[in-house]
Amino acid sequence: MVDIVIIGAGVIGSFVARSLSKYQLSICVTDRHIDAAMGASGANSGIIHAGYDAIPGTLKAKFNIEGSDMMEKTCEELNVPYKKTGSLVIAFNDEEISKIQEMYDHGTKEGIRDMSLISKEQVLTLEPNLSPEIKGALLAKTAAIVSPYKLNINALENAVRNGVEFLREHTVLGIKKEKEVFSVITDKGTLTCRMVINCAGLYADEIARMVGDDSFKIIPRSGEYILLDKSEGTLVNHVVFQAPTMEGKGVLITSTVDGNLLIGPDAKEIKDKDERDTHRSSIDYVYKKGLQTTDKLLLHKSVTIFTGVRATPDKGDFIIEESRYCKGFINVAGIESPGLSSAPAIGNHVALIVKSIIGDISEKENYSMTLEKKKYFSEMNEEEKKEAILKNPLYGKIICRCESVTEGEIIDSIHQKAGAVTIDGVKRRTRAGMGRCQGGFCLPHVMDILSRELKVDKDKIQKGDEGSYILTGRTRQ
Amino acid sequence: MIYHELIIIGGGPAGMAAAVTARERGISDLLIIERENMLGGILKQCIHNGFGLHYFSEELTGSEYAAKFVDKIDELKISYKLNTMVLSVDGNKMVYTSNEEDGYVIYKAKAIILAMGCRERPRGNLRIPGSNPSGVLTAGTAQRFVNIDGYLPGTSCVILGSGDIGLIMARRLTLEGVKVKAVCEIMPHPGGLVRNIEQCLNDYDIPLKLSHTVFSIHGKKRVEGVTIAMVDEHFNIIENTKEYIACDTLLLSVGLIPENELTFAMGAKIDSVTNGAFVNQNLETSVEGVFSCGNVLHVHDLVDYVTLEGIKAAEHAVEHIKNNALKTIRRVTVVAAAGIRYVMPQYIDITEEEEVVRVYFRSRKVFKEVSTFASCDDVWISKRRHLRLLPAEMEFIEVNTNDIKDDTVYIGVDA
Ligand SMILES: Cc1cc2nc3c(=O)[nH]c(=O)nc-3n(C[C@H](O)[C@H](O)[C@H](O)COP(=O)(O)OP(=O)(O)OC[C@H]3O[C@@H](n4cnc5c(N)ncnc54)[C@H](O)[C@@H]3O)c2cc1C
Numbered sequence: 001m002v003d004i005v006i007i008g009a010g011v012i013g014s015f016v017a018r019s020l021s022k023y024q025l026s027i028c029v030t031d032r033h034i035d036a037a038m039g040a041s042g043a044n045s046g047i048i049h050a051g052y053d054a055i056p057g058t059l060k061a062k063f064n065i066e067g068s069d070m071m072e073k074t075c076e077e078l079n080v081p082y083k084k085t086g087s088l089v090i091a092f093n094d095e096e097i098s099k100i101q102e103m104y105d106h107g108t109k110e111g112i113r114d115m116s117l118i119s120k121e122q123v124l125t126l127e128p129n130l131s132p133e134i135k136g137a138l139l140a141k142t143a144a145i146v147s148p149y150k151l152n153i154n155a156l157e158n159a160v161r162n163g164v165e166f167l168r169e170h171t172v173l174g175i176k177k178e179k180e181v182f183s184v185i186t187d188k189g190t191l192t193c194r195m196v197i198n199c200a201g202l203y204a205d206e207i208a209r210m211v212g213d214d215s216f217k218i219i220p221r222s223g224e225y226i227l228l229d230k231s232e233g234t235l236v237n238h239v240v241f242q243a244p245t246m247e248g249k250g251v252l253i254t255s256t257v258d259g260n261l262l263i264g265p266d267a268k269e270i271k272d273k274d275e276r277d278t279h280r281s282s283i284d285y286v287y288k289k290g291l292q293t294t295d296k297l298l299l300h301k302s303v304t305i306f307t308g309v310r311a312t313p314d315k316g317d318f319i320i321e322e323s324r325y326c327k328g329f330i331n332v333a334g335i336e337s338p339g340l341s342s343a344p345a346i347g348n349h350v351a352l353i354v355k356s357i358i359g360d361i362s363e364k365e366n367y368s369m370t371l372e373k374k375k376y377f378s379e380m381n382e383e384e385k386k387e388a389i390l391k392n393p394l395y396g397k398i399i400c401r402c403e404s405v406t407e408g409e410i411i412d413s414i415h416q417k418a419g420a421v422t423i424d425g426v427k428r429r430t431r432a433g434m435g436r437c438q439g440g441f442c443l444p445h446v447m448d449i450l451s452r453e454l455k456v457d458k459d460k461i462q463k464g465d466e467g468s469y470i471l472t473g474r475t476r477q
Numbered sequence: 478m479i480y481h482e483l484i485i486i487g488g489g490p491a492g493m494a495a496a497v498t499a500r501e502r503g504i505s506d507l508l509i510i511e512r513e514n515m516l517g518g519i520l521k522q523c524i525h526n527g528f529g530l531h532y533f534s535e536e537l538t539g540s541e542y543a544a545k546f547v548d549k550i551d552e553l554k555i556s557y558k559l560n561t562m563v564l565s566v567d568g569n570k571m572v573y574t575s576n577e578e579d580g581y582v583i584y585k586a587k588a589i590i591l592a593m594g595c596r597e598r599p600r601g602n603l604r605i606p607g608s609n610p611s612g613v614l615t616a617g618t619a620q621r622f623v624n625i626d627g628y629l630p631g632t633s634c635v636i637l638g639s640g641d642i643g644l645i646m647a648r649r650l651t652l653e654g655v656k657v658k659a660v661c662e663i664m665p666h667p668g669g670l671v672r673n674i675e676q677c678l679n680d681y682d683i684p685l686k687l688s689h690t691v692f693s694i695h696g697k698k699r700v701e702g703v704t705i706a707m708v709d710e711h712f713n714i715i716e717n718t719k720e721y722i723a724c725d726t727l728l729l730s731v732g733l734i735p736e737n738e739l740t741f742a743m744g745a746k747i748d749s750v751t752n753g754a755f756v757n758q759n760l761e762t763s764v765e766g767v768f769s770c771g772n773v774l775h776v777h778d779l780v781d782y783v784t785l786e787g788i789k790a791a792e793h794a795v796e797h798i799k800n801n802a803l804k805t806i807r808r809v810t811v812v813a814a815a816g817i818r819y820v821m822p823q824y825i826d827i828t829e830e831e832e833v834v835r836v837y838f839r840s841r842k843v844f845k846e847v848s849t850f851a852s853c854d855d856v857w858i859s860k861r862r863h864l865r866l867l868p869a870e871m872e873f874i875e876v877n878t879n880d881i882k883d884d885t886v887y888i889g890v891d892a
């Protein structure tokens with residue numbers, strides 16, 4: 001029996017866990033996947049929105065603005081790459097000019113700082129590579145970019161170090177409530193608890209239905225992206241959005257915190273919540289739309305293409321409250337964009353809800369809201385490199401040549417509390433395999449390290465979830 | 478900081494040949510830096526025959542070919558650092574390295590030979606749509622799993638691309654009991670050597686589907702199949718030719734990309750067609766005293782040519798170290814003209830001495846019974862007959878520097 005079961009180890013479940021981890025509560029986080037950040041939190045635009053797009057008065061607006069204000073410090077605490085690049089929403093015609101004016105008005109009403117409407121000349125001075133067809137733009141200096149999966153993984157790591165338990169590959173199949181006790185039935189056994197927090201992303205509606213809450217529905221909407229090589233990462237300095245029109249939201253172009261260039265996403269309703277396919281038609285669309293912003297996009301510099309799926313609520317706004325149909329069951333659902341930006345604020349808010357239900361809970365004696373400072377080897381200066389290798393010679397051994405990731409860093413990523421157990425897990429934590437050769441070189445080496453450190457045979461190593469094995473047995477000789 | 482007269486980056490066949498030559502020509506203070514735990518480069522995993530026919534006049538496996546050079550290096554007591562990654566090189570010929578034993582070490586050299594080889598083009602660069610399961614890997618990575626680690630990457634596979642590594646893996650996997658269902662090649666002609674098509678596909682009845690590509694990948698966790706389709710002359714998918722093939726592995730053999738991150742960071746000019754450095758006939762890059770050879774310069778079909786290039790780079794690096802290099806009077810640009818995809822060298826430096834320069838090239842498509850020419854100011858200065866020209870096979874034409882009157886030489890096919 002624990003106090004709280006959190007369903008879902010996405011960025012939302014992880015920040016809820018982190019905010020609650022300082023209290024004297026026993027908590028477990030379950031996820032159907034083998035690792036954190038394998039849902040929407042692992043595949044999105046990675047943008048901390050300034051907060052002007054949401055309609056004033058909505059939860060989206062509230063938590064976005066609060067979250068965006070907290071984000072720089074949170075990333076500092078959690079050792080997550082963060083860059084305040086600012087954003088531009090560009091307009092090509094009068095309709096779009098009035099749209100950005102409207103966004104500006106929303107933003108001012110919400111008290112967002114450092115926003116301005118700027119002229120074509122000002123846009124082109126800030127961003128010389130953009131199309132000369134641009135008429136003007138909304139500049140928001142507080143917008144930023146982060147590494148979304150690092151934010152997710154490190155928030156969970158922090159929570160686990162404070163005593164939260166992380167149960168991988170535990171799919172919640174049903175929930176029963178008798179008297180005041182919940183039984184959360186998973187494919188690996190039943191967990192009993194006093195409260196359940198539903199952070200199940202795309203599946204949040206199905207989880208809510210397990211306790212008789214049929215009040216909302218989640219519609220899966222996919223978005224596809226093209227990621228270009230680091231050689232293209234300096235094409236734009238800001239996050240550059242197109243103004244939303246009747247046709248849709250338009251695609252954005254941004255550099256990533258690691259220096260690549262990201263173009264996307266499109267938006268398409270899909271049927272299967274587990275599908276992550278990319279499509280020729282979507283990728284072509286994203287590229288064509290991107291070309292309207294700048295004609296300098298070089299498709300042959302692509303490193304990868306990928307899809308993320310939004311958990312769009314049928315009611316439009318985030319749902320963050322104790323269910324009206326079941327006491328002790330909190331929905332944190334319909335967290336589509338700007339969910340990433342809102343995550344730290346949502347985490348704190350849910351902690352308040354929990355307190356309001358349970359009553360006063362005291363803080364633990366020992367807890368910390370920070371992880372130790374750690375730089376990627378590739379970002380260290382000469383002195384830091386020397387020192388790191390002196391401390392641990394394995395920091396001298398480069399495993400991923402494209403991103404200069406060392407064996408020391410990979411071993412650390414495996415042995416941290418909520419550590420990596422798969423190739424993709426190592427990749428999200430260290431960047432090994434994320435560079436231009438996409439693991440062609442380091443895959444066999446990372447497999448050797450995983451196999452040695454986890455003490456499992458090499459042909460048991462997986463890319464991700466069970467079934468994604470890489471090798472199928474020994475050769476004949 | 479540690480000084481050496483010559484530093485060679487990469488201990489594959491190009492780097493090893495360069496090292497042996499430099500030592501034989503009197504350079505005693507030289508160092509090879511290699512990031513893997515053994516010398517040999519890509520040859521370590523090439524356990525098939527077909528190496529050395531030109532250079533050693535005997536047929537060897539890749540590993541045997543490499544062993545001959547490793548022995549020579551040991552015999553000549555040439556020093557090398559293994560498990561050592563060169564992180565960067567700058568225009569002052571400072572070489573920044575890291576390894577487990579020595580830590581972070583900076584070297585400086587009078588001359589540098591770049592011999593870093595190449596990497597394989599991954600799925601993301603081709604943007605093959607579909608799901609993202611395990612079981613999609615490059616042919617070279619698969620070759621490493623099979624030949625070095627002793628593991629199989631799957632039980633049934635489709636290979637995309639008919640480059641040599643893919644062809645060799647088709648045979649290797651077939652011999653290991655893996656069912657190779659098809660090799661798809663988007664071009665109307667094969668990418669690999671003719672002998673490999675014969676010995677690796679035809680001998681085992683593996684279908685080669687020309688003008689075909691993989692349209693989409695299926696399977697959520699592990700590859701379950703691929704949809705292939707035919708393409709038209711503009712490489713657009715022909716809708717009614719889609720065909721599903723069940724398999725658990727997709728191997729990619731869709732091109733090699735020279736690993737020129739170091740070259741680029743150093744400030745040397747890079748050729749956007751070869752993805753290698755711009756060099757003159759002495760294989761010197763645009764940074765004085767820095768030479769490039771082997772697959773890092775341009776992708777070769779045969780290791781024998783890689784060796785010859787390594788030797789040549791070393792000969793000129795030695796001249797540079799001994800301050801014997803001839804003074805350049807003027808620099809001429811070599812340009813790929815009609816029917817030619819790329820040329821190497823891209824510059825010819827004219828000195829006081831007359832010289833016959835070999836310009837290597839690849840054709841854009843298949844030609845039969847044609848001539849290639851070198852022209853200057855609209856006048857042919859050289860010509861060569863070819864029974865056939867294949868994009869997959871490197872060719873050359875020779876040019877006498879005394880005939881070069883202009884500052885551009887064009888190499889073309891006389892169609
Ligand atoms: C294309 C796209 C672009 C976006 N761009 C941005 C952006 O730029 N800025 C921004 O602020 N936001 C953005 N977002 C939104 C943001 O990514 C999400 O709001 C956020 O990641 C949601 O986090 P989550 O934890 O709710 O969901 P998820 O990360 O999906 O986590 C839910 C977790 O629940 C688990 N789960 C589900 N069912 C079960 C079960 N039965 N048992 C156990 N576990 C279960 C899943 O495995 C999953 O790990 C974007 C989203 C998408 C899709």
Ligand SMILES: Cc1cc2nc3c(=O)[nH]c(=O)nc-3n(C[C@H](O)[C@H](O)[C@H](O)COP(=O)(O)OP(=O)(O)OC[C@H]3O[C@@H](n4cnc5c(N)ncnc54)[C@H](O)[C@@H]3O)c2cc1C
Pocket residue numbers: 486487488489490491492510511512513516517518519520523526527528529539561562563564592593594595617620641642645736739770771772773777778779780781783
């Ligand atoms: C699968 C396959 C099959 C082939 N079959 C044949 C055949 O049948 N017959 C034939 O004649 N040829 C064949 N070849 C071609 C031949 O093997 C290659 O052309 C040759 O190996 C290229 O030599 P290289 O020295 O330029 O590069 P490589 O062999 O790739 O060597 C480069 C070396 O540099 C090292 N290096 C790179 N970057 C760094 C760095 N930053 N720091 C330190 N070290 C670094 C690498 O680890 C590597 O060892 C084949 C090639 C392959 C891949």
